[in-house]
Amino acid sequence: MKKVTINSVAEYAGVSKKTVSRVLNNEPNVSPATREKVLKVFKELDYKPNPIARGLARNKSFIIGCLYDNPSKSYITRVQSGALEACHKFNYNLLIHPCELRGTELIENVGQLLTTSRLDGLVLTPPFSDSQELIDYLKQQDIPYARVASAIQDDSSISVRSNDEQGAFELTEHLISLGHRDIAFIKGHPDHSATEKRFSGYRNALVKHGIDFKSHLVAEGNFSYHSGADSAKEILDLDPMPTAVFASNDYMAAAVLKLATQRQLKVPGDISIAGFDNAPIARHIWPGLTTIAQPVEEMTRQAVEQLIMQISDPSTEVYQKVLEAKLITRESTAAR
Amino acid sequence: MKKVTINSVAEYAGVSKKTVSRVLNNEPNVSPATREKVLKVFKELDYKPNPIARGLARNKSFIIGCLYDNPSKSYITRVQSGALEACHKFNYNLLIHPCELRGTELIENVGQLLTTSRLDGLVLTPPFSDSQELIDYLKQQDIPYARVASAIQDDSSISVRSNDEQGAFELTEHLISLGHRDIAFIKGHPDHSATEKRFSGYRNALVKHGIDFKSHLVAEGNFSYHSGADSAKEILDLDPMPTAVFASNDYMAAAVLKLATQRQLKVPGDISIAGFDNAPIARHIWPGLTTIAQPVEEMTRQAVEQLIMQISDPSTEVYQKVLEAKLITRESTAAR
C-alpha cells in the first residue's frame, strides 16, 4: 500500500498540489466543481495530510506541553484533565513532561524538551509557574506559556489562579467558629507559592479572631502523604494535643486522619481535621474531609484555552484571572 | 533575533548543510578539524535543530501516544509514569489521549489523533488493549503499538501483562485460609478483560477449597469508587452478611471500607476487606487494605520500551511477557 500524499491526490484528481492544499484548508477561490472533485479523491484514496509536513511549512505542531513536579497525583490528574479539555476543543494535543524543579538543570531539561518536540506552547503548573528562572528562559526563547496558580506578578503573561489565601482564611474561620482555639497547621512544599499563601490565610484568621499564633503548632510538610504522616506524628504527640488540624492539602490531612484513627482517637470527636484541594480522597475516606475546593481543572482549562488563543493570535489581550475557592464541610470537623 | 537553522550554521562555518547534518548526527567520515569547527559554531549561534524538519525528513516524530479510558486515576498516573520513564530513556516524548471506548466513534477519534499529530507508536492500556476493532485498525494503518494488560491472543504484537487470575486466586486463598467461607466479590468494568480474569481467579479458589459459589455474593462494579459504594450497600445489606469482601480494585474496596466504618462495623473484626492493584489509597486509609500488587508502572515501562525498540528496528522479536502479581497483606483482613 503506497503512501497517499498531497502529490498523489493532486495527480489523481488532475489538479495542482496547491489546489489540493486549498481544499484541505478550506480556502476560498476554489470552484465548487473542483472542490467536489478533490474531496471525492480524498475519500477514495483515504488521504490523511501529514501533520509533520504541515508543521514544517507553518512552523506549528499543534501540541501543548504540560510541565509539572507535584507529589499529589490527583492534582496532576486534574491538571491534565483540564488541559486536555481545552486542547481537544481546538484540535491540539497534550504532551506531558514531569521534571524536577531542583533537578540537575531545569533549563537544560526544558531546552531538551523543546529541542526534541517543537511545542506551540507550555502550561506551567506549580512549582514551575513560580520559577522566575524558567519564565525568563521561555520569554527569551519566545515560547508562549501560561501560568497556573502562580504568585509571580507578571502582566505580560497568562495567569489563572485561585484565591489560596482567602480559602485558607475561610477554612480557619470555620474551625474557629466551631470553638477551636488550638489549631495545628501543616505547611506544604516550600517551593510552591501556595504554601505561603495558605499559611498566611491561616495566620490572618487567627489574628482577626484574637487568637495567638503558636509556632509549635506548625509542622513542615511538602504536600506528600508521607510528609503528612510525619507531621501527624509530631502534632498528635503534642501535649496538650490541639483540638484541630488544618493540613495544606488533602493527602496530608488523610495521613493525619489515618494516624488519629490508628491511635483510637475519634474524628471529629477528639480532634477535627481539615484539608485543602477537595481531592478525591477527601470523599473516599470516613469521615469525609472538610476542605477547600480549588477549581484545578477549571484553572488549567482556562489557562490552556487562553494560551491557544494567544498562539493563534498574538495580539490577544493577556488573560489574568483569579477564581474563587470554596469551603466544603464534611464530617471531619465538628464543634469541640 | 534571527532563527538559527542548519543553513545559517553551514554558511557561518563555511561548510555544506550536509556536513553540518553529519556532525549533528554523529555520522562517521567527518574530519576531526571540521567536526570541531562545526561544533564551535553550534555553541556560538546556540543552534537547536528543528525537530519537525527532522521528523519530516526521517518520517518520525519521537512521540508516543498513550490511550486510556479508566475510572481509576491512580492507574492512569502509574501508567503514565512507567511510559514516561521508557520514553525519556530514549529521548521520546509522551502524548496522552484519553477517549471513550464506547464513544461516538473510537476509530474516528483515534484517526483524528493520528491525523493531527504523527505519532511513532501507541501504547494501549485497558480497555483499549482488548479492543479487537482498534487493533485491527492500527494494523491496517501500520501504526506500531504495544498492549498493556491485554487478554487478546496475538503473537504479532507486543504485550506485557500481569497474572490477574493468579493474583485473584491467591488473594481468595488468603481469605479462605483466614477461615472465611462467605466471601463477597465485586466485579470490575465489563469492558476490561481483567474483570473476568479476577473473577475466575476467585471462583477457582473457591472450587479448590470446596466452597460453593454463591451468585448472590457477587456485585457488579465498574472499577470506580462510586460503583464500589453502590456494591458495598448491596453487600452490607445482605443477611447474613458475608465475613469478607474482595473488591476487584482498591477504589471499590475503599468504598466498602468507608460504608462499613460509617455503619460502625469493625474492620477486620466484623468484616474483612480486600482490594486489588495496590493503589496509593490502599495504604492511605486505616486499616490499610490487603491487596494484590500489580506492577502497573513496570508493565507499561516494558511495553513502551519494547515499542520504541520495535520502531527503531522493526525486525526486533515481538516481546510478550507476563509479570507476577504479589499478595500484600495489611490490616483490613483477619481471621474470622
Add this chain to the structure above:
DNA sequence: ATGAAGTTTGACACCGGTGTCATAATGTCA
C-alpha cells in the same frame, strides 16, 4: 610517480506540505 582504495566533502533531490505571484478563465459593465 602511479594506481587503487579509503576518506572527506558537497551538490542536489527529497520529505509533504504552504505561501507568493503570475497567468488563465470567467464575469461585469459601458
Add this chain to the structure above:
DNA sequence: TGACATTATGACACCGGTGTCAAACTTCAT
C-alpha cells in the same frame, strides 16, 4: 464587443532537515 475587475489555478520557491551519489582529496603500496 471590448476593457477591466474578479475568480480560479498552477508553477515554483520554501520550511529545515536527511539520503544518495559523485567528486575531490588522502593514504599507501608498488
